[in-house]
Amino acid sequence: MEKPAGDDSGLWAEYQSGFGNHFSSEALPGALPTEQNNPLLCPYGLYAEQISGTAFTAPRKQNQRSWLYRIKPSVTHEPFHPRVPGHKHLVSEFNQLTSSATPTQLRWKPADVPDAPTDFIDGLYTICGAGSSFLRHGYAIHMYAANKSMEGCAFCNADGDFLIVPQKGRLLITTECGKLQVSPGEMVVLPQGFRFAINLPDGPSRGYVAEVFGTHFQLPELGPIGANGLASPRDFLAPTAWFEESFHPGYTIVQKFGGQLFAAKQNFSPFNVVAWHGNYVPYKYDLIKFCPYNTVLVDHGDPSINTGSLTPVLTAPSDKLGVALLDFVIFPPRWLVAEHTFRPPYYHRNCMSEFMGLIYGTYEAKADGFLPGGASLHSCMTPHGPDTKTYEATIARAEDAEPCRISGTMAFMFESSLVPRICPWALESPNVDADYYQCWIGLKSHFSCNGRPEVNGSFTPSSASCD
Numbered sequence: 001m002e003k004p005a006g007d008d009s010g011l012w013a014e015y016q017s018g019f020g021n022h023f024s025s026e027a028l029p030g031a032l033p034t035e036q037n038n039p040l041l042c043p044y045g046l047y048a049e050q051i052s053g054t055a056f057t058a059p060r061k062q063n064q065r066s067w068l069y070r071i072k073p074s075v076t077h078e079p080f081h082p083r084v085p086g087h088k089h090l091v092s093e094f095n096q097l098t099s100s101a102t103p104t105q106l107r108w109k110p111a112d113v114p115d116a117p118t119d120f121i122d123g124l125y126t127i128c129g130a131g132s133s134f135l136r137h138g139y140a141i142h143m144y145a146a147n148k149s150m151e152g153c154a155f156c157n158a159d160g161d162f163l164i165v166p167q168k169g170r171l172l173i174t175t176e177c178g179k180l181q182v183s184p185g186e187m188v189v190l191p192q193g194f195r196f197a198i199n200l201p202d203g204p205s206r207g208y209v210a211e212v213f214g215t216h217f218q219l220p221e222l223g224p225i226g227a228n229g230l231a232s233p234r235d236f237l238a239p240t241a242w243f244e245e246s247f248h249p250g251y252t253i254v255q256k257f258g259g260q261l262f263a264a265k266q267n268f269s270p271f272n273v274v275a276w277h278g279n280y281v282p283y284k285y286d287l288i289k290f291c292p293y294n295t296v297l298v299d300h301g302d303p304s305i306n307t308g309s310l311t312p313v314l315t316a317p318s319d320k321l322g323v324a325l326l327d328f329v330i331f332p333p334r335w336l337v338a339e340h341t342f343r344p345p346y347y348h349r350n351c352m353s354e355f356m357g358l359i360y361g362t363y364e365a366k367a368d369g370f371l372p373g374g375a376s377l378h379s380c381m382t383p384h385g386p387d388t389k390t391y392e393a394t395i396a397r398a399e400d401a402e403p404c405r406i407s408g409t410m411a412f413m414f415e416s417s418l419v420p421r422i423c424p425w426a427l428e429s430p431n432v433d434a435d436y437y438q439c440w441i442g443l444k445s446h447f448s449c450n451g452r453p454e455v456n457g458s459f460t461p462s463s464a465s466c467d
Helices: 388-400
Strands: 015-017 023-026 047-052 065-070 106-108 124-132 137-146 153-157 161-168 171-175 178-182 186-190 195-199 205-213 236-239 247-257 260-268 273-278 283-286 311-317 324-331 334-336 353-360 375-378 404-406 410-416
Touching: 124 205, 124 375, 137 324, 137 410, 161 353, 171 186, 178 186, 178 236, 178 283, 205 324, 205 410
Parallel strands: 153 247
Antiparallel strands: 015 236, 023 273, 047 065, 065 273, 106 375, 124 137, 137 205, 153 195, 161 186, 161 205, 171 178, 171 195, 186 283, 236 283, 247 260, 311 324, 324 410, 334 404, 353 375, 353 410
16 A cells, blocks of 8 residues: 555555556456456446547557446436536637737736635636647646535546646545545646546645646657656556445536536446556656756756756657657756856747746746746747846856755646647736746846856956957
8 A cells, every 4th residue: 555645644545556557456356357348247237338548549559448347337427518607717729719829928926725615626727728629639727726625526527638736735536446645746647538526635725737638648758868767657656446336316527528517417426436447547646756867067958858957757749759749847856066057947948838837945947936836938939047136146156056956846847839828817817927027127248348258167368359
C-alpha cells in the first residue's frame, strides 16, 4: 500500500505503479474474466463494458482502452438534458465569439476561494485555449476554486483529457478505476470519458487544469539523455479497483460535451466497477520525484527536452514531429552551477505560447508579483524574461556567484504550439495584474563604448568608436 504525500487524515489508497502499462485489478477475487474480455456470463453476474481512448485501428503502441466489469452498465440512465443552472465560464470552441487574442504579457493574482458553497464543477472556469473539441484538435487551460465536495453526482469530460495541478487543498478523487488522493505538489490525469467525483478533505481548494483535445499525454522521448532521467515511469501511480453497490436515487451524471454541461439521472453510483484491466486509466505523479537535467559548465540551456532545467514531465503531441500540442513542464528544486553565466531564464521571444503557474515558493525569474495560485501568459513571440530586480541582483553578484540550490519552490508551465485565445472574464478579472509590464520598465541600458568583455566577464579598453 502506498501512502499519498501529505496524508495525515487516514485517507489511504492503494496504487499500481507504471506509465502506459496494461494494468489489472479486482476488488473481489476472481472478478476478472480469464482468457477473454466479454464472456457470455461474467463472474459475479457483472456486465462487461469497454472504454476506448483511441480508435480501434490506432497503431498498437498508441492504442488505449480498458475493460470494466461493473454491477450495472453506464448506459443505464435517463436522457441527458442541458444542466440547470448552466455554466457560462467553460469554453471548448475558441473563436472570435468566445475569446480574443492579445500579444500583451498577462499576469493574474491568485483567485479567492468563493464564500458560497462551490464544488469542483461549478468552481472550474476557462482562462484561454485554442482549437476545438468538436474538431478533436486543440487545448484549453482552466483554473478552479472550490470549497465543497461533489455530492450525489459525478463529472464526465467528453471533450478531452484533464491534467489537474492542485495548488491549495488535497483532492480525493473517486474514479471508475478506483480512488486517488492528490496533494499540492502532485498532478493527476483524468482521461477523456471517465466518470469521477472530487471530494475536498481540506475544504477551500484551488488549482490549475490543462485539457487536451484529440490526443493523450505521454512521456517525452529522452534522446541523448539516455534510458533514465526526467519523469520515471515507475513513479506514476494508477488506482486499484474499488466499488460501491448502494442504491442512489436521483444520482446525477454531469457531462461536459462541447464545452456545455449536460445532466442525466440514474439510481446507482457510477463507481460500481468491481474489476478492470487495460491501459486507459487515470493516474497521478509526485512532481518532487522528477529528475531534472541542467548545464554543468556555462550558459543557461534551452528550455527543451534534452537540455536545460525546463523539461517536460508529460507531452501531448501534435501532428508535427517534435512539436507539442501541449507540454506540461516544471521548474523543480535543483542546483545552478554555470560559470560566467546569467543563470535565471534568459530574455526570450518564443514561437510557442507559455502559461505559467506557481504551486508554492517563488519563481527564480520574478522577485515579486508572481504568487502561489497566480498565473501568467506569454503568447507566441511576446517578449518575456527576468524582471528588473532579478536582473540587477544577478549581475551585481557578477563572478562572485557560487553554486546555489533552488529549493522550496515548484513552478510549472503549460506550453503549446497553438496561439491561445483568452476568455473575456479572464481579461476582465479583478485579479489581472494591470501593472505587470512595470516589472520590466526599470531595465536600463548598461551599454558602454569604453570597453569590451573578455571571456571571464571583465572589461578591457577598446579602440572601437561609437561615432
